[in-house]
Amino acid sequence: MQDFASGPVLIVGCGRLGSAVVEGWLDHGPVDPRRLMIVTPSPKAVADRAERAGARINPGSEQLASVQAVVLAVKPAVWRAAVADLPGALDWDAVIISLMAGVRADDIREATGRSVVRLMPTTAVAQGRGVAAVWSEDRGAVEAAAQLFGPLADIVSLATEDQIDVATAVAGSGPAYIHAFARAMAEAGVEAGLSPDDAVRLARGAVRSAAAAPMDDDLEKLIARIASPGGTTQAGLKAAEEAGLGAAAKAAVSAALRRARELSGQ
Numbered sequence: 001m002q003d004f005a006s007g008p009v010l011i012v013g014c015g016r017l018g019s020a021v022v023e024g025w026l027d028h029g030p031v032d033p034r035r036l037m038i039v040t041p042s043p044k045a046v047a048d049r050a051e052r053a054g055a056r057i058n059p060g061s062e063q064l065a066s067v068q069a070v071v072l073a074v075k076p077a078v079w080r081a082a083v084a085d086l087p088g089a090l091d092w093d094a095v096i097i098s099l100m101a102g103v104r105a106d107d108i109r110e111a112t113g114r115s116v117v118r119l120m121p122t123t124a125v126a127q128g129r130g131v132a133a134v135w136s137e138d139r140g141a142v143e144a145a146a147q148l149f150g151p152l153a154d155i156v157s158l159a160t161e162d163q164i165d166v167a168t169a170v171a172g173s174g175p176a177y178i179h180a181f182a183r184a185m186a187e188a189g190v191e192a193g194l195s196p197d198d199a200v201r202l203a204r205g206a207v208r209s210a211a212a213a214p215m216d217d218d219l220e221k222l223i224a225r226i227a228s229p230g231g232t233t234q235a236g237l238k239a240a241e242e243a244g245l246g247a248a249a250k251a252a253v254s255a256a257l258r259r260a261r262e263l264s265g266q
């Protein structure tokens with residue numbers, strides 16, 4: 001099996017997500033910074049850090065022939081310009097890993113002439129604690145993505161490309177929904193008598209405590225461990241469900257999905 005982590009690996013775009021990926025690789029592997037190349041129009045702190053560790057910033061096209069995998073982390077509006085020089089410079093076996101929302105694999109394949117895998121990670125890849133949905137028709141390309149991102153994220157392999165948007169609505173946007181829920185919990189705590197500072201610290205601590213639970217445990221089991229029968233948590237959960245907790249989650253996911261489809265012109 002091809003070892004994609006031994007590179008060279010090229011990442012195009014070092015904004016919010018690209019920087020998170022590079023930071024993750026520098027701190028958690030598997031990409032050796034000496035085998036990493038970064039394309040970035042403007043200087044970025046994490047690119048400077050990678051350069052100090054041996055990475056090459058803005059390589060010339062003659063340096064791309066040995067690249068095994070290209071990670072696309074630019075905005076959808078600029079991707080065609082960002083990949084324009086790649087087809088003539090890359091080896092035929094190079095795999096394109098697109099992190100872009102709303103750009104179909106077929107379009108990227110047509111523009112680059114290379115195998116394409118779509119991977120939708122969260123920015124917690126920087127801490128090696130992300131989650132990433134992955135899809136490709138090509139199993140070799142999925143393998144490339146799993147090798148490069150496995151140390152940074154839980155890789156969830158999807159059955160269809162359309163599910164990428166659903167995964168984004170659940171996991172990509174999800175942390176913002178959870179922060180919003182924590183804010184609402186803090187507001188409820190203030191109404192019930194806490195000071196605003198204490199309420200925010202306690203609500204954020206609750207999110208941190210939930211995140212510290214063993215990730216392979218069943219969600220029902222995790223809930224049951226806290227909500228003992230007839231207790232306060234069970235009463236709170238019942239009230240939250242009756243007030244529309246499930247309906248709010250469904251509304252959030254379907255609105256994010258609808259917006260993703262509008263933005264990608266589907």
Ligand SMILES: NC(=O)c1ccc[n+]([C@@H]2O[C@H](COP(=O)([O-])OP(=O)(O)OC[C@H]3O[C@@H](n4cnc5c(N)ncnc54)[C@H](OP(=O)(O)O)[C@@H]3O)[C@@H](O)[C@H]2O)c1
Binds near residue numbers: 073081
């Ligand atoms: N942010 C997230 O949480 C997230 C999650 C999943 C997927 N995504 C996807 O990731 C992609 C990037 O999102 P983002 O939030 O990281 O955006 P961003 O912060 O705007 O980063 C995009 C970067 O691309 C750079 N860039 C522009 N033209 C370029 C070119 N021709 N070659 C190389 N780099 C170029 C920009 O450089 P300058 O800064 O120098 O202008 C910018 O730093 C999007 O397609 C998005 O759908 C993002």
